[in-house]
Amino acid sequence: DGGITQSPKYLFRKEGQNVTLSCEQNLNHDAMYWYRQDPGQGLRLIYYSQIVNDFQKGDIAEGYSVSREKKESFPLTVTSAQKNPTAFYLCASSIGGTGFTDTQYFGPGTRLTVL
């Protein structure tokens, strides 16, 4: 079955550590996205990528980094510069291009907790 997988489901980070969240899709989509979800705040865009080897900052990119070396993969690194990283992180993908009505498909999410 086609879909988006995120791993791990739960992740615990100590102060000062960098951690990487995995996102893989087998939908053959060009575009991929990372959102952060906090209670009562909705989803906020961290980074997005329209094509391999290209990505852009979203609204809250500070303290995060990404790479897009393969079409299927869009890992997110939460660096020690992110002062409040505890949140639910959602990865999504869509067909891509300039299709403004394209549906975004979401992964099951990773819950990150700072100890």
Next chain:
Amino acid sequence: AQSVTQLGSHVSVSEGALVLLRCNYSSSVPPYLFWYVQYPNQGLQLLLKYTSAATLVKGINGFEAEFKKSETSFHLTKPSAHMSDAAEYFCAVTRLNQAGTALIFGKGTTLSVSS
């Protein structure tokens, strides 16, 4: 710039009652609008989307939404609530100031259904 406002962070209904979740948008150009549903600790699933083809949009699980330009609204309704409808619902609009299909989300409305 586009934005989305969801009125009411929490809505409670009885099983069998009408469900009405409110969404108002702000956009200087014709918007593309979406409703997503999220069950606890899961990713988001598309309920329906407005693509300008028809103002009344039917989605999955008996939900529908009507686009009203004069009221800048895209409210989600379901004639008869079911216990399984209890979830968090998000209204979203496509960002139109950049290439691609990144979304701007409202803060969400939690729907509770009592028996």
